[in-house]
Amino acid sequence: ENLRQKVIKMGDVVFQADLETALRYSFKLEIASTKSISGERLQALINYVSVLVKYFPFGFYGKEFLVDLKEKILHAGDVLQGSEVNFWIREAESEDRKIFSSPAQWIGCQGSSKNYRGYPCGLWKLFHYLTVSAAEHNSGNPEADPHEVLNAMHGYVKNFFGCSDCSRHFQEMAAKKDMNGVVSLDTAILWLWMAHNEVNKRLSKDATEDPEFPKVQFPIHERCPTCRVNNTWNLQEIISYLKQVYSSINVRYIGSD
Numbered sequence: 259e260n261l262r263q264k265v266i267k268m269g270d271v272v273f274q275a276d277l278e279t280a281l282r283y284s285f286k287l288e289i290a291s292t293k294s295i296s297g298e299r300l301q302a303l304i305n306y307v308s309v310l311v312k313y314f315p316f317g318f319y320g321k322e323f324l325v326d327l328k329e330k331i332l333h334a335g336d337v338l339q340g341s342e343v344n345f346w347i348r349e350a351e352s353e354d355r356k357i358f359s360s361p362a363q364w365i366g367c368q369g370s371s372k373n374y375r376g377y378p379c380g381l382w383k384l385f386h387y388l389t390v391s392a393a394e395h396n397s398g399n400p401e402a403d404p405h406e407v408l409n410a411m412h413g414y415v416k417n418f419f420g421c422s423d424c425s426r427h428f429q430e431m432a433a434k435k436d437m438n439g440v441v442s443l444d445t446a447i448l449w450l451w452m453a454h455n456e457v458n459k460r461l462s463k464d465a466t467e468d469p470e471f472p473k474v475q476f477p478i479h480e481r482c483p484t485c486r487v488n489n490t491w492n493l494q495e496i497i498s499y500l501k502q503v504y505s506s507i508n509v510r511y512i513g514s515d
């Protein structure tokens with residue numbers, strides 16, 4: 259049994275390696291390759307790093323790195339070069355302190371061949387995780403901003419996501435499905451779930467679909483029998499299920515099960 263088969267058997271599970279690999283990819287390949295970052299783009303970068311500082315499941319050194327990075331970006335002036343961000347990350351990585359706890363490798367997002375899955379899968383998981391983490395961190399806080407993570411995602415996808423079709427579709431969906439109308443941290447979790455299912459529906463049987471990972475409406479009945487009854491989603495059950503799957507205490511490390 260190979261790693262992929264083992265991972266499939268584990269069900270809807272989030273691996274630290276996938277979250278970290280998505281984060282590395284976004285900084286080192288997408289943000290780093292953006293020549294000049296200013297205005298709306300700079301704000302999008304600040305918003306992205308801000309939600310990572312608050313909600314990404316890093317250990318002590320990882321958190322410290324993100325806090326430092328945010329400070330550097332905030333003090334860089336009106337225009338920042340993507341290559342500067344790349345330099346700061348590589349510099350931090352070369353020091354002895356361990357920022358990342360896993361090798362740069364896809365585990366739950368590994369495709370059956372190199373053309374499939376990987377980064378787009380990692381990016382979805384990262385933002386689902388962040389919406390759930392924001393709800394966990396702010397439970398009982400009436401001041402919390404329910405738009406914080408979705409806005410950061412929207413800004414990231416609009417300004418940095420290398421798949422331009424994906425970016426355009428996502429922006430259209432944010433407008434059409436009223437992303438700004440989200441009223442609570444729980445409905446932010448649901449909005450992203452709904453948006454992702456829309457994309458799954460559109461891409462079902464598409465050439466980009468990994469035959470080993472068909473695009474289905476999430477979650478399937480076997481994983482959460484109470485989430486959909488008589489073809490109707492039970493939104494309260496969906497929230498509970500997503501909070502369980504994308505919870506910090508359920509994030510797995512390679513080798514753990």
Ligand code: FAD
Nearest residue numbers: 375378379381382423424427428451454455457466471476
């Ligand atoms: P993914 O769809 O990437 O899902 C990753 C994992 O998330 C799944 O394995 C599952 O565990 C979980 N999951 C699935 N659905 C949900 C849900 N509803 N709620 C919570 N968790 C869920 N590709 C295109 O070809 N055209 C596009 O327009 C396009 N738009 C995109 C927009 C965005 C914002 C992103 C991040 C990606 C987009 N992609 C698009 C890529 C595409 O959605 C997939 O990410 C890619 O095809 C890899 O698919 P996958 O099988 O790894 O599963």
